[in-house]
Every structure is written in structure tokens, then in C-alpha cells.
Amino acid sequence: MLLEGKKLLITGVLMDSSIAFHVAKLAQEQGAEVVLTSFGRTTKITTAIAKRLPQTPPVIELDVTSEEDLAALPDRVREHVPHLDGVLHSIGFAPQGAFDFLSATWEDVSTAVHVSAFSLAALAKAALPLMSEGGSVVGLTFDARFAWPVYDWMGVAKAAFESTNRYLARDLGPKGVRCNIVAAGPIRTTAAKSIPGFEQFEEAWGSRAPLGWDVNDAVPTARACVSLLSDWFPATTGEMVHVDGGYHAIGA
Template sequence: MSGILAGKQILVTGVITERSIAYAVARRAQLEGATVVLTGFGRLSLVERVARRLPQPAPVVELDVTDTPQLASLAARLDPHVDGLDGILHSIAFAPQTCLGGGFPTAPWADVSTAMEVSAYSLAALAAACRPLLRAHASIVGLDFDATKAWPDYDWMGVAKSALESTCRYLARYLGPEGIRVNLVAAGPLRTVAALSVPDGTGIESDWAIRAPLGWDPQDREPVARACTALLSDWFSATTGEILHVDGGRHAVGA
């Protein structure tokens, strides 16, 4: 199969439904020639059902990024499906409700630490778990949201995204000598299951539609999927530690 990911083997995390960004990336990666393996957390049967709706049904491997034994065994559990990895999509984020919707001043550390572990530290943990399989010139891509501003009700998830961006830069520094690239795609607001957990998500969404120079369609995940696919390919062979904005240009303009 031809395409910019022809012959590549890609691990995609965070597929929940067909509306997830991760699903759109997995689909686009397959259309560009990649072999894709998914990870699932919780009700694996739901992820497996979604995996069968891809252009080519994909295997699903269980992964809870807060479970040390699962991380330690990930490479071995991927072995039946791939003989190496050319790319990883990190699409994992979570914050307890106490950390969102105006709870910033009162959120307890136990909940904040969960948000930080799942949403930021997991990028480094996932890279370490997959390191034995990562080929030279492999690419790790994470999903981000603009962390340069304080958004309504985004609260500790915004802090976690800042930590994710810093984690990306440090991973780029440490993995670069092995030829491994690490980048983030900062997407505009999209209507996904994860977005529903942010109480005022529709307010952010409406602001985006007004202020983004190119406009913004919160239902269209394809621009983000294509950007992630391009970063997973060899087309950005000299780019690492970067945050690529796919947000209609909203990050570039003020009020």
C-alpha cells in the first residue's frame, strides 16, 4: 500500500469512540499505509468494537498508564502484533471533576496528582515502556490544547497541558540522539467524549469559531488527524520538541 506511512508500524492510544481524535488518526494512518495497533483502558470490548470499524480491523492491547506492571509488560504484549514501532500517538488525558469547572482553588492534591500523572507524566512513561521497540527515526506525537492561556473551567487540565508541553521538550532532548522525534499537536476544541468533561466547553468552542482566522469546525477531526499523520511520517525528519497548532489560527490572534 502506498502513502506517507507505507510500511510503518504505529501504536495509537486513547481510542474510545469513532468520534475520538485517536480514531481519526488511526484511520488516516491506515489509509496512508501503516499497520496500526490500538491500546484500550477499561471496557476493552468497546475499544475492540471500534477497532473493527477501521479500514482494516486493528488489534487492541490493554494499557492503563498508571499501572506499572502493565507498562513494564507493554513491549512484550505488543510483540505478537509488531516487530518494532515507527510511531506512537499519545492521546491520553484525564482530570477528576474536582479539577475542572471552577474547582482550581479547592481541588485536592490527590486529584491534581491524578490529572498530572495521566495527562502529562504518561507521555514519558509510554515512551519508556515502548523504547525497546522504537526504531531509529521513530516519531512520538501527543495531543495538546493551548496551554499559554487560562481557559474558562479548564483549570488543572490546563496546568497538566503545560506540563505535557515541557515533558515533550525534555523527551525530545533525551531521545533525539537515538533519532527519535517527539512533538505535540495543539488542536482546537473538538466534540469528543473527553471534551464533554469540561463544563464550559461549548463557550470555548463558540469563541474559537469567532476568532480563528480560518474558522473552526468542532465536528471535523480530519485536519488534526492529517497533522498527526504527517508528524508520524518521515516528512518532518528534522522537527522535534515542537508544538504544531491545528486550530484555525486561533492561537495567533488576540481579542
């Protein structure tokens, strides 16, 4: 099995439609032991959804904007597994004001950047004491090389996220840890539903992607994440892997 004996920390399991849920499910099926994170009022939701996985994993408290939670992460993880072989960052949030580019306030923008970009570095740093040689950090993005309709400051935050991945690859590579991200096409998740006008992506994607695209199928994206969390990409870091039906390769 691809992840036999691996210990993984997976963030972002909120519903069984979420990409993170499918990563956790596939990871368990491939032999991994999984620990989930959640925080605040969403912990009850994550705990309930966790029961739908092949094995019910523990759920630990982690707010990636909380220095206290980040500092406590190693001890909280060690209550369940002795070390980590991989971490999935599936975290993103922007206030509604951030989806109006010219009217957004710095407060809105800074929140988006903190939660959706800086948190990748914060999570990787917090998990580093637990990471074994050959470990892997994998994040999820929506290709931020372009100015998309309606995405606005979340798109800017994702551009920062993608740059953060490259700098992490630079700094964590000498420690034996890889950092890569997966650029997924639009998936009908809870996060997507919070973006006003997100259906514009859904309508265009299926017709333009050479391989087609199913907005209800998170499995192809999950498979890419699991592959990057495995030992099958030992010399790949700082990379962005597209799982979008080929949409990114097509012009007008």
C-alpha cells in the first residue's frame, strides 16, 4: 500500500464532500494512520464527519491563527502518534468583503492572507519537530497565476500561498522535508459555496477542460495529494501539480 505505516496530520475535514475528507479516506485505505484537526464550534462537525471514515481518527484542537495552538501542536499530536510523516494543509478563509476587490478593507485582506497563506508556513513550522526524514507537506490551491472572476483578494492570498510553498521548499528541503501544492479545479465544497458567484467556475470548467471536469468528484485531487504524501515523489518539492482536467493548459 502506498502509505503503509505513515502517520499523517490532516486539516480541513468539515464535510464528507471536502477534499480533505477524501484525502483522509484514501490515506487510510492506503495504510496510513490519520489524525485530524479542527477548532471551536466546527470541532463537533469534524468529529461527527470523522466517523464516516474507514477508521474513526482522533480530532485535535488547532486554530492556525493561534500561537498557543501552534505551540501545543506537537504535544497534542504525540498523544495519538509518535511522529508525523506528512501534513495536509486544507485551510482557507476570507471575509465576504474580500470578494469585492476595490472595496475590500485591509482588515478583510489581512485576515484572508493570514488564514489562507501565512498559515501554511505556521503549520509547517509547528509540525516540523514531529516530522521524520522524507516527510511531506502538501497544500491545496486554486491556481493563482490568473485574475479569476469573483475570487478577488482570495486569489491574491492564494498567490501568496503558492509563493510560501516555494520558500518552504527552500528552507525545509535541507531538513529532508518536501513541500508541494495541488491546484485543483473547482470542487463543490463548503468553502466553494462561501464564495459569491462560484458557479461561474463550475459552468466554464467542464466545457473547456480537455479531460472534462466533475465538480462533485474530489477523488482525483485526493489521489494527487496522497501520492505527494507518499514516498513516490522523493525528489519533488516546491511544485504545483494541476488536477483540473487540463483547464490550465488551454487558452481562450
